[in-house]
Structures are given as structure tokens and as C-alpha cells.
Amino acid sequence: MSAAADRPTSTLLVIHRLAELAALVRASPGLQVRWSEGPAQDAERTSIDTESGLRLPGLSVNPLDAESWWTRPLEDWLARQLSQYRHLQEENPDRFAWVLRGELAGRGPDxxxxxxNPEAIAILDEQLLQEAEDRYRGEFDAGRGPEG
Known part of the structure; x- marks a missing residue:
């Protein structure tokens, strides 16, 4: 049983495989991923910029739609997006990855x-996150900095 299945959001769809997430993203553009304590805890709050202490006008998320310049498989994009922020769960075990949609309220400091107005769609199972991490490590030069 996954940790996500024990959470109060267990009535949400739980996605177990990267291919399932890719199919969802293809069928429903505009989805985002968030690492937090979950939709219920985020329902009445917004994100805070930790450096300035300022309250932001929405929840910090990361897009699941690939950019137009992306020519690799969508699964590679998703693996990269998920792996880049998995450390948020490692820093706080109460956090988990979940998929949502909402209205763009602005951009954060990064x-x-x-x-x-977030709408929770699904929870990403640990099996999917591990699959994404494995794909990221296998398909990318992980950790290499940008070139001009």
C-alpha cells in the first residue's frame, strides 16, 4: 500500500505509472504538479516566499505540459519535472506530489x-515517482548546469 493511499485525499485518483500520467496530461492540458501536505491543507492558503516572507497570490506549482520546443517524449518531460522537486518531499515527509488545475494568478520568485482556485485531480503514487526518478537519471545528464 502506498503512503498516498493513507492520506485523507484517498478519494482522488491515484496514478501509479508514468504512462498513466502522460495519458492524463495529453487528455487534459493545463495540469500542474504541487508538492505539499495536500489539497485540503492548501484549500484556504497560498504559498509564501520564504526569503522575503511575502504571501504569494496563489499556490506554487510546476507545469506538466511540455513546452513547444520539447521534442523528446512527454514521459521524459514529466520525469524531469517530477525529479527536479522531489527533494521537497524528502525535506518534509508530510508533503506529497499531487496534480491540480487552477487559474494563473501570477509567477513566483523562481x-x-x-x-x-485550485482543483485537485490526482495523487502521484511513490511507484510513479520512483519510475520518474529512474527515467530522469537514465535519460538525462542530471545535475548539469545550463550552457549559454
Missing amino acids: CEPLLS
Whole structure:
């Protein structure tokens, strides 16, 4: 049994495989991923910029739609997006990855989208996150910095 199945959000769809997530993203553009304590805890709050202490006008998220310049498989994009922020769960075990949609309320200090009026769609199972991490490590030069 996954940790996500024990959470109060267990009535949400739980996605177990990267291919399932890719199918969902293809069928429903505009989905985002968030690492937090979950939709119920985020329902009445917004994100905070930890460096300035300022309350942001929405929840910090990361897009699941691939950019137009992306020519690799969608599963590679998803693996990269999920692996880049998995450390948030490692820093706080109460956090988990969940999929949502909402209205763009602005951009955060790292240029991440900020969503208002979030609608929870699904929870990402640990099996999927491990599959994404394995794919990321296998298909990318993980950790290499940008070139001009």
C-alpha cells in the first residue's frame, strides 16, 4: 500500500505509472504538479516566499505540459519535472506530489506559476515517482548546469 493511499485525499485518483500520467496530461492540458501536505491543507492558503516572507497570490506549482520546443517524449518531460522537486518531499515527509488545475494568478520568485482556485485531480503514487526518478537519471545528464 502506498503512503498516498493513507492520506485523507484517498478519494482522488491515484496514478501509479508514468504512462498513466502522460495519458492524463495529453487528455487534459493545463495540469500542474504541487508538492505539499495536500489539497485540503492548501484549500484556504497560498504559498509564501520564504526569503522575503511575502504571501504569494496563489499556490506554487510546476507545469506538466511540455513546452513547444520539447521534442523528446512527454514521459521524459514529466520525469524531469517530477525529479527536479522531489527533494521537497524528502525535506518534509508530510508533503506529497499531487496534480491540480487552477487559474494563473501570477509567477513566483523562481518564475514558477502560481495558481488560485485550485482543483485537485490526482495523487502521484511513490511507484510513479520512483519510475520518474529512474527515467530522469537514465535519460538525462542530471545535475548539469545550463550552457549559454
